[in-house]
Amino acid sequence: MKDTGFSGRVCPCMRKEKSKVRAGNISSSPSLQMSWALAMAVVLMLWGTTTWGATLSWTANNEPDLAGYHVYQCSQQPCGRAFGSATLLTTLGKVTSFNIGTPAVVQYYVITAYDFTNNESSESNVAIFTPTATPPPPPSPPPPSPPPATVTLAVLGSPNLGEPWTVQATTNASGTVSVEVRINGDLDHTERRNPYCAFGESNGSCTRIQRPSGTYTVEFRVLSSGTEVTRQSVVVTATAAPGPPPPAPPPVPANLHLSSVQ
Secondary structure, eight states: OOOOOSSSOOOSSSOSOOOOEEETTEEEOTTEEEEEEEEOHHHHHHTSSOEEEEEEEEOOOOOTTEEEEEEEEESSSSOSGGGTOOEEEEEEOSOSEEEEEOOSSOEEEEEEEEETTOOBOOOOOOEEEOOOSOOOOOOOOOOOOOOOOOEEEEEEEOGGGTOOEEEEEEEOOOSSEEEEEEETTEEEEEEOSSSEETTOEETTEEOOBOOOSEEEEEEEEEEETTEEEEEEEEEEEEOOOOOOOOOOOOOOOOOOOOOOOO
């Protein structure tokens, strides 16, 4: 593979003084160019944010056996493999640019070309990245989503003992909350403030009532701003209140005795 450069020719000895072009905070010689890039269009379509980065770019080699390019990074000058200061950053195919991100300190870059038998060219000129400003901070994460609405039911009283009872609902629903109360599938009434009770409330407490013996399915449907967000039901078995005790039997007769008859 013929040793070629990235702009048509490579300086065979790297002894010539490099001609640098200042462009903002990036300097390079004519054969290896570095430029700021604002990765907006693609990132906006995918993520909805903008990402700052710096991109190395160079002129493509046109040899038929070209396999790709090696990108080396240095933290000091002189930058090159011969000086022991170059670290292989990445190996690329037949491309002509590479995004290096946003280093926090000054960094130096050179590239080489390699062929399919892994022959490697001499290094290009040095491109210098000099940070001059802090990249914009990442966007704040979105606020956490509210937890899903739930409703919890509690039976108050002892309906199985024939006592007055009710069902009270507790919900974490947000917005304008209303609660439909259904007894055995039929809408009984709508509660609009806490506590949410099966048979209404008085002075902040659910009212307990005596219901005829039977099985009752008590359902609460919770609506937020008019839209149902959750529902829950409970089955209650009520028995009749115990009746009055039977009357006491008469007292036992006393002084039973026999009298002789003449």
